[in-house]
């Protein structure tokens with residue numbers, strides 16, 4: 001009895017990977033089936049690498065690769081994996097707390113799951129050029145939609161030596177990111193890195209941003225080593241040998257976990273209407289005060305949105321960015337609906353052809 005008590009109060013080997021009491025509770029039925037918990041480090045061609053209490057294992061993902069691309073197992077998932085077997089199979093994964101989804105570039109709009117169970121979405125923006133606020137708003141929409149808490153990190157702050165100019169830039173970005181912390185960092189001077197490390201030290205983070213935004217430099221500053229270019233990490237395997245593996249989920253020395261998957265580098269929206277609404281929450285608040293419920297905020301009388309633009313409270317740029325992202329989102333949704341409609345139609349045709357065949361068979365005639 002005492003030994004089981006001390007076992008349950010001992011720190012779980014997976015705690016560093018984000019395991020907590022809530023995950024343990026969710027996992028209980030699988031533990032009852034003799035399955036082991038593991039966090040997915042990477043997924044690759046029908047297999048995945050998982051961190052378990054006894055180290056990294058490779059398992060087959062056949063049971064967790066359904067037709068729906070949003071339900072395919074991905075990096076960051078907490079999985080239930082067989083304790084023995086060759087191959088071992090992942091039997092299930094726990095319900096996701098958050099999920100990053102992007103639209104694929106194919107004609108058919110299908111979402112693709114990029115990362116699961118992310119707490120912090122760190123949006124890196126380089127101060128080498130004037131920040132593109134529209135792009136920041138797009139990343140914010142994606143972050144909010146995922147369920148993660150966004151954070152904007154302005155990198156290369158040393159390139160803006162004038163403190164007034166820097167404060168002005170930060171203020172500009174803050175206006176584009178209501179409810180979001182905006183941090184300046186410089187890997188040259190080390191400024192801000194400790195603040196960032198403290199934030200991401202709790203939970204799982206992803207780095208978002210375009211190329212040149214300084215994501216690799218940020219990641220290396222957090223990881224304390226040069227691993228982000230290749231994702232390669234040296235570790236000791238179960239037999240005490242040093243091996244080099246590639247993974248998309250890394251434990252940070254200061255605590256916390258960082259997910260870096262190639263797909264996260266340039267992301268498009270995928271049905272992120274709620275996320276867009278959250279980025280532009282103040283516009284939606286104004287809109288609620290418009291005289292007409294179906295106000296398009298163009299030239300309608302009593303439009304609270306246009307009033308806010310007129311008195312300078314709401315930048316015109318922001319209203320345009322809001323419209324642009326909503327339009328983009330609607331196009332994606334329309335494409336998805338068209339595909340679904342086509343599938344339903346095909347299904348109906350098959351059924352009706354079947355029906356006709358059955359009908360004529362009963363009548364003993366020909367279709």
Ligand code: ZN
Pocket residue numbers: 287290291295296297298300302303304305306
């Ligand atoms: Zn209006």
